[in-house]
Amino acid sequence: MAAVFTPGLKVTEHTIVLKDRRLPLEGEVLVRAGDLVKAEDIVARTELPGKVYPINVANQLSVDPGRLRDFMKVDVGTPVAVGQQLAETAGFLGFFKSESVAPVAGKIESVSTVTGQVIIQAEPIPVQIDAYINGRVVEVIPGEGCLVQANATMVQGIFGLGGEVKAPLVMGVDSPAEVLTADRLAPDMAGKIVVGGCYVPLAALWRAVELGVAGVVTGGFDYDEIKELLGYEVGVAITGGEQLGLTLIVTEGFGEIAMAPATHALLRKSAGRRASINGATQIRAGVIRPEVVVTFDDEAVPAEKYIPPEPQGLKPGDLVRGIRTPYFGRIGRVVDLPAQPAVLETESKARIMEIEFADSTRALLPRSNVESIEQ
Amino acid sequence: MSDQRPEKANRPLRSVLATDCGSTTTKAILIEKVGDTYRQTWRGEAPTTVEAPFEDVTRGVLNAAQEVAELSGRKLLTDDGAGILTPEIDPHTGVDAYISTSSAGGGLQLVVGGVVRSMTAESAMRAALGAGAIVMDTFSSNDKRRPHEQIERIRQLRPDMILLAGGVDGGTRKHVVALAERIRAARPRTRLGGGFDLPIIFAGNKSVRENIHDLLDDISDLSVVDNIRPTMETENLGPARDKIHDLFMEHVMAQAPGYSKLMGWTDAPIMPTPGAVGLIMQTIARQRGINVLGVDIGGATTDVFSVFEGIFNRTVSANLGMSYSVSNVLAEAGLPQILRWVPFDIDEKMLRNRIGNKMIRPTTIPQTLEELKIEQAIAREALRLAFIQHKEFAVGLRGVQKQRTIADAFRQGGDDTLVQMLDLDLMVGSGGVLSHAPRRVQSMRMMIDAFAPEGVTELAVDSIFMMPHLGVLSTVNELAATQVFERDCLIYLGTCIAPAGVTRPGKPVLRVQLRLPDGTGVDETLDSMTLWHLPLDHDSSVDAVLTPLQGTLDVGEGPGKPREVSLRGGVVGLVFDTRGRPIVLPDDHSARVTLLRKWVSALGEYPDAGVN
Numbered sequence: 001m002a003a004v005f006t007p008g009l010k011v012t013e014h015t016i017v018l019k020d021r022r023l024p025l026e027g028e029v030l031v032r033a034g035d036l037v038k039a040e041d042i043v044a045r046t047e048l049p050g051k052v053y054p055i056n057v058a059n060q061l062s063v064d065p066g067r068l069r070d071f072m073k074v075d076v077g078t079p080v081a082v083g084q085q086l087a088e089t090a091g092f093l094g095f096f097k098s099e100s101v102a103p104v105a106g107k108i109e110s111v112s113t114v115t116g117q118v119i120i121q122a123e124p125i126p127v128q129i130d131a132y133i134n135g136r137v138v139e140v141i142p143g144e145g146c147l148v149q150a151n152a153t154m155v156q157g158i159f160g161l162g163g164e165v166k167a168p169l170v171m172g173v174d175s176p177a178e179v180l181t182a183d184r185l186a187p188d189m190a191g192k193i194v195v196g197g198c199y200v201p202l203a204a205l206w207r208a209v210e211l212g213v214a215g216v217v218t219g220g221f222d223y224d225e226i227k228e229l230l231g232y233e234v235g236v237a238i239t240g241g242e243q244l245g246l247t248l249i250v251t252e253g254f255g256e257i258a259m260a261p262a263t264h265a266l267l268r269k270s271a272g273r274r275a276s277i278n279g280a281t282q283i284r285a286g287v288i289r290p291e292v293v294v295t296f297d298d299e300a301v302p303a304e305k306y307i308p309p310e311p312q313g314l315k316p317g318d319l320v321r322g323i324r325t326p327y328f329g330r331i332g333r334v335v336d337l338p339a340q341p342a343v344l345e346t347e348s349k350a351r352i353m354e355i356e357f358a359d360s361t362r363a364l365l366p367r368s369n370v371e372s373i374e375q
Numbered sequence: 376m377s378d379q380r381p382e383k384a385n386r387p388l389r390s391v392l393a394t395d396c397g398s399t400t401t402k403a404i405l406i407e408k409v410g411d412t413y414r415q416t417w418r419g420e421a422p423t424t425v426e427a428p429f430e431d432v433t434r435g436v437l438n439a440a441q442e443v444a445e446l447s448g449r450k451l452l453t454d455d456g457a458g459i460l461t462p463e464i465d466p467h468t469g470v471d472a473y474i475s476t477s478s479a480g481g482g483l484q485l486v487v488g489g490v491v492r493s494m495t496a497e498s499a500m501r502a503a504l505g506a507g508a509i510v511m512d513t514f515s516s517n518d519k520r521r522p523h524e525q526i527e528r529i530r531q532l533r534p535d536m537i538l539l540a541g542g543v544d545g546g547t548r549k550h551v552v553a554l555a556e557r558i559r560a561a562r563p564r565t566r567l568g569g570g571f572d573l574p575i576i577f578a579g580n581k582s583v584r585e586n587i588h589d590l591l592d593d594i595s596d597l598s599v600v601d602n603i604r605p606t607m608e609t610e611n612l613g614p615a616r617d618k619i620h621d622l623f624m625e626h627v628m629a630q631a632p633g634y635s636k637l638m639g640w641t642d643a644p645i646m647p648t649p650g651a652v653g654l655i656m657q658t659i660a661r662q663r664g665i666n667v668l669g670v671d672i673g674g675a676t677t678d679v680f681s682v683f684e685g686i687f688n689r690t691v692s693a694n695l696g697m698s699y700s701v702s703n704v705l706a707e708a709g710l711p712q713i714l715r716w717v718p719f720d721i722d723e724k725m726l727r728n729r730i731g732n733k734m735i736r737p738t739t740i741p742q743t744l745e746e747l748k749i750e751q752a753i754a755r756e757a758l759r760l761a762f763i764q765h766k767e768f769a770v771g772l773r774g775v776q777k778q779r780t781i782a783d784a785f786r787q788g789g790d791d792t793l794v795q796m797l798d799l800d801l802m803v804g805s806g807g808v809l810s811h812a813p814r815r816v817q818s819m820r821m822m823i824d825a826f827a828p829e830g831v832t833e834l835a836v837d838s839i840f841m842m843p844h845l846g847v848l849s850t851v852n853e854l855a856a857t858q859v860f861e862r863d864c865l866i867y868l869g870t871c872i873a874p875a876g877v878t879r880p881g882k883p884v885l886r887v888q889l890r891l892p893d894g895t896g897v898d899e900t901l902d903s904m905t906l907w908h909l910p911l912d913h914d915s916s917v918d919a920v921l922t923p924l925q926g927t928l929d930v931g932e933g934p935g936k937p938r939e940v941s942l943r944g945g946v947v948g949l950v951f952d953t954r955g956r957p958i959v960l961p962d963d964h965s966a967r968v969t970l971l972r973k974w975v976s977a978l979g980e981y982p983d984a985g986v987n
Binding site: 027053121236253255281324345 | 675
């Protein structure tokens with residue numbers, strides 16, 4: 001059986017980033033292959049069908065559904081305004097008429113003589129997507145969107161909340177082991193992405209929202225505080241649509257865990273530059289990681305679509321992170337990858353690797369409890 | 376599966392290659408006739424290749440088959456390596472049949488609808504689940520959502536198909552048509568896209584078929600089958616289930632990458648994995664004339680299957696699992712419920728963070744004993760919650776007037792559930808946390824704690840998750856499927872003996888008189904809140920007299936009555952459980968931990984005997 005590792009997380013100063021910018025429904029693509037685009041440029045737009053409102057007009061008129069068409073004042077396909085009359089009975093000698101009016105503006109979709117329902121489709125909702133990063137359009141997917149490519153610094157997190165944000169990076173702490181407390185946040189951080197260290201307490205996040213901070217990047221966060229933050233628990237890791245007022249990106253995991261020094265150093269180096277970040281996370285098939293992308297904004301972006309090399313298995317010397325107790329969050333380098341499985345303390349047999357941590361201590365970890373830091 | 380399946384083709388087979396294409400791994404097993412019996416002989420696996428960069432499921436199938444070929448020394452691939460070699464030419468070349476199941480790409484996802492939630496909508500759900508589907512949503516006239524909310528929901532979901540029931544034949548027309556109008560208004564699209572119309576199956580009131588055609592023909596690929604609920608008193612799931620399987624093959628599979636090719640290779644239709652598991656459960660229950668309960672606990676979902684009195688039910692707890700969904704177990708059960716099974720002290724915030732970290736790094740495994748015990752505590756709660764959902768769903772038909780007897784008033788497990796634990800004969804567990812627990816006794820404890828079996832119940836685990844392969848094999852050769860199931864698939868853990876009913880604390884609960892295989896006798900009186908373990912091989916059984924010592928307790932013969940029974944052993948043996956039902960642990964923390972450690976020690980569950 002092929003060796004299977006937990007996919008690594010990218011922490012790379014120079015890489016080519018390719019972003020897929022697609023509409024949720026077929027629409028119009030506004031750019032051409034080869035165009036240079038800015039992050040805010042609209043690259044595609046469409047219209048989502050408006051909401052659909054069924055109204056039981058036969059009930060409102062107290063008539064048999066089979067005779068509903070006799071009372072309709074508007075035909076299928078006709079636009080209607082709010083309050084416009086849809087149907088009316090003749091009444092008795094012109095008195096005691098019953099009527100039904102449109103509760104929303106839209107178009108008459110159907111009239112049912114079985115159920116007595118009239119369905120109104122509301123106005124379509126315009127949707128547009130931007131380029132998200134500064135870069136070059138390397139491919140247009142007709143009717144759907146495009147691929148935008150850029151030279152960039154890229155940091156992937158493990159979990160995030162909130163959607164896409166573009167703003168300058170600013171350091172909130174000096175070292176990866178420091179806590180980003182509320183008193184570290186200042187009014188001049190409004191509209192910026194603040195880089196923390198090992199942990200951000202809930203009070204600091206609330207303070208950040210209050211100040212209008214655009215995003216927070218941190219090593220750790222408490223799992224139970226997600227509920228405080230969102231008002232509900234995140235039971236499966238599919239996120240990105242939260243309306244928090246900011247985007248949160250966690251690089252290491254839940255708890256108080258120092259941000260990997262390489263990650264912190266890279267973000268520090270990028271401080272002052274504008275980043276595109278997205279908290280969207282999906283752990284299941286079709287994995288999506290939260291990310292920080294800082295483009296170099298040069299014109300030397302390859303015009304050809306970049307095809308990343310196939311991921312390689314880990315080898316001695318590679319930088320890795322322990323991702324389960326008792327080595328959770330510890331960073332080290334691979335020393336050995338024994339072929340034979342070993343018996344763990346639990347009495348389970350598993351394939352293992354030997355890691356040397358920064359303090360020169362060594363330990364054996366199950367391979368599945370290790371994640372590579374792809375540099 | 377039809378309830379009236381065509382007679383099984385019992386083709387003479389010498390060898391079969393079976394694969395199960397899962398979301399991440401494709402598992403292949405080789406079944407060969409050894410002497411007069413079919414045995415599972417070799418297995419191999421390879422990563423599933425449905426997604427980019429391969430986008431061809433057959434690559435993973437060929438890789439897994441090649442691993443089996445290398446291990447077994449039997450040539451399984453064609454000369455160009457691009458197909459499975461059938462039929463068998465000689466004992467070292469080819470196989471007589473190749474079959475497969477699939478849950479790759481998220482399995483089969485359905486939206487179902489019916490007029491009344493607890494009647495036709497529930498029947499539609501039962502048909503969909505029985506066919507091996509995940510039910511994304513169930514809509515009905517009385518589901519408390521307003522029509523436009525239902526339309527919006529149907530539009531957002533992108534199912535593989537919709538099953539619409541509603542109305543008994545000759546019954547309501549208006550409500551059924553209203554549901555179809557909502558589907559039309561939503562203009563639902565298929566999950567896999569590709570310009571195909573969404574398959575919709577109508578299995579409702581036959582008198583509105585014309586209206587249904589008028590509404591749905593031009594926006595979908597509409598199929599009409601016999602009413603799922605032709606009368607209040609009858610349920611006819613077969614035609615809808617069969618149509619789901621046909622459409623699964625024709626639409627869902629045909630559009631998934633590489634499946635058209637795979638369908639050309641197989642000697643029986645590719646089945647959704649859970650559908651195949653359900654089939655083997657039903658086969659075993661029917662052949663042995665027993666009641667069976669099965670569970671498959673995965674990373675994202677937990678499936679529960681039951682066959683009681685010949686009635687099959689399956690439920691999927693879509694958000695109860697041990698990795699992707701582990702935080703949902705925490706959310707649904709609550710931390711105190713998980714902690715009650717942990718035999719040591721742990722900081723609550725730390726535990727929550729650990730569970731969160733497992734959710735975001737789902738492939739990690741426990742490295743320490745403490746982690747293993749926490750994981751097994753979570754598994755108990757995931758299983759318990761999934762089982763509650765199953766019992767609520769596995770009920771007789773609602774809406775039917777019933778005459779009740781006084782005996783019904785004393786039944787356990789909900790007022791109308793079919794799952795009566797005192798009648799259960801065999802419980803089968805599968806899924807990583809049960810199948811791969813370092814000690815088998817840990818699996819047995821997890822299942823006993825979570826399902827609380829009553830009376831006398833045999834327990835087993837699926838050794839290498841072979842049940843899907845055997846389910847589809849049963850459609851080709853039932854004998855082969857059942858022989859392999861008995862000999863190679865199941866690992867019998869042993870038998871749990873547990874008096875049903877609430878026990879009085881500190882008092883004797885059960886007298887156990889046994890005649891052991893070596894002729895010696897055992898006469899033991901067990902106090903309440905005791906777990907007593909007696910090793911007994913799988914090939915052995917003992918004659919037992921079980922006498923409840925409290926008048927309300929029942930071991931299967933009625934309250935207070937003794938029972939003479941033969942008890943079968945297993946790799947663990949016999950476990951006598953006098954904790955009463957339901958199992959209630961002490962509220963006092965130190966009393967609870969002391970008790971947990973006593974049980975861990977009595978069963979020899981962990982190498983540290985629960986001292987940690």
